[in-house]
Amino acid sequence: MHSLLKRQIDKKLKGGLNDLDIFLDAVNESYGNYESQIEMLQRAMKLSSDELFEANQRLRDEAESLKDVNKNLQSILESMSLDPELTSKNENFDSSEYIKQQSIEIIKINKQREELLVNLEKQNIALNEYAHMVSHDLKAPLRSIDTLINWFIEDNLEMMNENNLKSLNLILSNVEKMDLLIKGILNYSSVESQPGDERLIDLNVLIQDVLNIIEVPDHVAVTVKNKLPKIVGNDFRFKQLFQNLIQNAIKYNDKEKVIVEIGCLENENEIIFDVKDNGIGIPKVYQNKIFDVFSKLHNDGKSSGIGLAIVKKIIEFYRGKIWLESQESIGSTFYFTIPKDNGNT
Known part of the structure; x- marks a missing residue:
């Protein structure tokens, strides 16, 4: 043509x-x-x-x-x-x-x-x-x-x-x-209609796969603080979840040395994950709005305003919940839970 x-x-x-x-x-x-x-x-x-x-x-x-x-x-x-x-x-x-x-x-x-x-x-x-x-x-x-x-x-x-x-x-x-x-x-x-069966996923391997896919600059250090568990779920959904959280932590960071840490705790009923960064932080007034569809704090052309809405939708699909703690100029920590009996085990 x-x-x-x-x-x-x-x-x-x-x-x-x-x-x-x-x-x-x-x-x-x-x-x-x-x-x-x-x-x-x-x-x-x-x-x-x-x-x-x-x-x-x-x-x-x-x-x-x-x-x-x-x-x-x-x-x-x-x-x-x-x-x-x-x-x-x-x-x-x-x-x-x-x-x-x-x-x-x-x-x-x-x-x-x-x-x-x-x-x-x-x-x-x-x-x-x-x-x-x-x-x-x-x-x-x-x-x-x-x-x-x-x-x-x-x-x-x-x-x-x-x-x-x-x-x-x-x-x-x-x-x-x-x-x-x-x-x-x-x-x-398409979060709820992803193809592929629910299977046992090693999150340590999954995180490494995510880091191989996304662009991680030389000044960025992404570390896993402790051994992550294996969990029953859809591989694509969990890749989307962690990819969006990690990319956000890297994208909205003004530090010379960017630090992103991933960890988890377990209790009898659920697994509590955390993704922590040392980025620009999120003002208190916006902390509940950032999970809404098409909501974005920075109109820089780098974001669709849907990433965190996808994260929330995936977590709620597995009957978990998500929240964050953040201080401006210091950083943010996103917490989310996945029940051990999430309807897929």
């Missing part, structure tokens, strides 16, 4: 670089259209995330109600079997009717719970399908713009001046940012 593209560019420019502004305007207009679509996708994901949160909250409330009903029923059964005189003191007490009402209430709550679970699953499926569809539609034209701009620079390099190159490189930079954002959306939406 090289010759065809070149012919089309020459045809549009006619007089050479005198008409470059027309070409740049056309590309910038395309970029603006795709940015609008990205904003639409962000709004849709935000609405869907809010709906999922509300559904989860309702499930928790219903579960608590069910616990209360079960306790009441258990209390009645115990009183009837262990202490018959207790109920006989109340002349108006009808044990069979009471148990019947409790049974109806349990059936009603279970039905509501099942409906919520079905709706929650449908929303998850719809959100994933929408994210994949929009992301696929956006990636193809981005690749075309990137290829076209690079070919144009290569074929007309001798006619380029500083301003022309600056404009074209700005377009390439914006394309790269959008591509990074799209990848983040795809990773976030």
Whole structure:
């Protein structure tokens, strides 16, 4: 397609670089259209995330109600079997009717719970399908713009001046940012549907694999403080989890010697991991917001604002929790737990 593209560019420019502004305007207009679509996708994901949160909250409330009903029923059964005189003191007490009402209430709550679970699953499926569809539609034209701009620079390099190159490189930079954002959306939406079976993972080996994949500069020291356990899970999910935490620790660090430490503690029920750095730290007011989708403290073009949201989603998938301690200019420590019985063992 090289010759065809070149012919089309020459045809549009006619007089050479005198008409470059027309070409740049056309590309910038395309970029603006795709940015609008990205904003639409962000709004849709935000609405869907809010709906999922509300559904989860309702499930928790219903579960608590069910616990209360079960306790009441258990209390009645115990009183009837262990202490018959207790109920006989109340002349108006009808044990069979009471148990019947409790049974109806349990059936009603279970039905509501099942409906919520079905709706929650449908929303998850719809959100994933929408994210994949929009992301696929956006990636193809981005690749075309990137290829076209690079070919144009290569074929007309001798006619380029500083301003022309600056404009074209700005377009390439914006394309790269959008591509990074799209990848983040795809990773976030596919956390719960990753291919591959759950298996026993040696986290010591996994951390080394992660360090071999990411770019670790010479002034960065990443150490594992103690031997990490083996854990049942999906290899790709845990690689995403540790990769995002380690990359964040390296990226947001202003020290001459960057230190990142990984460790863990175990108790009877769970494993508590920590990833500590000596970076720039996170202000207290932002510490709860950084796990939200599309939330980022620094608009430097290096981050999609989805990395920590992916981390949180993976941990919650394994029924754990995450929190942090941080001081500005001193560093941050991210803590997260993975239950030993996380539903995959």
